[in-house]
Amino acid sequence: MAGLLATESAVISIPAMAARALRLELDLTPKPGLVDRANNGSHQDMDHALFLRSIAAITPWFSVFELAGREHAHKEASVQLRLLRPAGIACEQAMFAATGGVNTHKGGVFSLGLLCFAAGRLQGQCQPLHAETLCRQVSEICRGLVARELAARPQAVTAGEKQFLEYGLTGARGEAEQGFATVRRAVLPYWHQEQGERRLQHALLRLMAANPDSNLVSRGGIAGLRYVQDYAATLLAGGWDNDALSEMDRALMARRLSPGGSADLLAVAYVLAQLP
Numbered sequence: 001m002a003g004l005l006a007t008e009s010a011v012i013s014i015p016a017m018a019a020r021a022l023r024l025e026l027d028l029t030p031k032p033g034l035v036d037r038a039n040n041g042s043h044q045d046m047d048h049a050l051f052l053r054s055i056a057a058i059t060p061w062f063s064v065f066e067l068a069g070r071e072h073a074h075k076e077a078s079v080q081l082r083l084l085r086p087a088g089i090a091c092e093q094a095m096f097a098a099t100g101g102v103n104t105h106k107g108g109v110f111s112l113g114l115l116c117f118a119a120g121r122l123q124g125q126c127q128p129l130h131a132e133t134l135c136r137q138v139s140e141i142c143r144g145l146v147a148r149e150l151a152a153r154p155q156a157v158t159a160g161e162k163q164f165l166e167y168g169l170t171g172a173r174g175e176a177e178q179g180f181a182t183v184r185r186a187v188l189p190y191w192h193q194e195q196g197e198r199r200l201q202h203a204l205l206r207l208m209a210a211n212p213d214s215n216l217v218s219r220g221g222i223a224g225l226r227y228v229q230d231y232a233a234t235l236l237a238g239g240w241d242n243d244a245l246s247e248m249d250r251a252l253m254a255r256r257l258s259p260g261g262s263a264d265l266l267a268v269a270y271v272l273a274q275l276p
């Protein structure tokens with residue numbers, strides 16, 4: 001049963017979970033600063049329909065990543081990212097073609113793509129598919145990525161590269177190289193404290209409180225990042241409901257702040273939380 005994992009009553013695949021994670025994240029409402037069913041958050045160039053098109057364009061690639069992981073499973077970890085990247089870039093291009101050039105899911109493609117690829121690699125090596133083994137694989141596949149692509153680069157082009165040079169933030173690359181440590185430490189131990197949509201909102205708040213999200217820094221500098229982290233921590237400490245989240249949504253929209261990196265990590269958290 002290659003590529004499949006039995007969970008509770010259903011048998012589902014990691015690529016299918018990744019696609020489901022993107023849809024659940026998108027539909028979660030209210031969701032401060034982000035595109036949801038109610039509004040476009042702090043975004044002028046994105047809406048719910050655009051995200052649906054993006055998800056439709058990305059979804060077929062998750063199985064491609066998993067298959068590639070299986071095919072290359074017996075090669076060293078250090079060559080894996082080089083083998084995955086052409087498909088990752090092709091998937092990004094499919095996303096940009098579907099959205100007319102808007103970056104809806106660049107971080108999501110990167111993080112979920114790595115999870116699918118690592119799952120295929122584990123299957124190819126006949127290793128058990130657990131959250132821990134999957135994250136360890138991602139970390140090994142990405143070993144040295146921050147040093148190679150951020151630290152060794154004197155000139156910055158992307159937002160992620162600029163923020164490394166200016167503030168030492170390692171963004172999506174750092175999260176992956178650390179085996180999604182922010183998700184494992186800040187979210188997974190608390191996953192079963194809440195149910196349904198509230199579980200995902202709780203996870204998002206925990207991510208916003210902990211994640212050094214490069215999107216917040218590119219929109220609002222370090223002060224913008226601190227504002228969102230403190231706001232989320234205050235809600236977690238004092239209690240929150242949908243009204244409080246809607247108020248936070250308005251506060252972030254007024255400041256043009258969007259925690260897009262945390263939205264991506266929420267999808268990662270959902271996939272990992274389905275695994276033993």
Ligand SMILES: CC(C)(COP(=O)(O)OP(=O)(O)OC[C@H]1O[C@@H](n2cnc3c(N)ncnc32)[C@H](O[C@H]2O[C@H](COP(=O)(O)OP(=O)(O)OP(=O)(O)O)[C@@H](O)[C@H]2O)[C@@H]1O)[C@@H](O)C(=O)NCCC(=O)NCCS
Binds near residue numbers: 065089161261
């Ligand atoms: C390695 C890449 C991810 C390189 O990307 P880049 O150098 O741009 O690096 P980052 O900025 O670090 O990351 C890119 C996206 O990752 C998300 N992100 C940010 N911080 C974190 C974090 N701490 N943890 C996890 N993820 C994070 C974030 O994505 C979200 O932001 C999108 C919107 O961003 P932006 O374009 O800036 O849009 P706006 O803010 O709206 O801009 P303006 O309107 O203000 O102009 C949002 O939709 C989320 O997705 C970062 O954008 C990678 O690109 C790469 O190597 N690609 C090649 C493909 C590949 O190898 N894939 C391998 C696996 S398949």
Ligand SMILES: Nc1ncnc2[nH]cnc12
Binds near residue numbers: 035041104
């Ligand atoms: N729902 C969302 N809104 C804005 N940016 C995002 N990046 C990933 N999901 C997002």
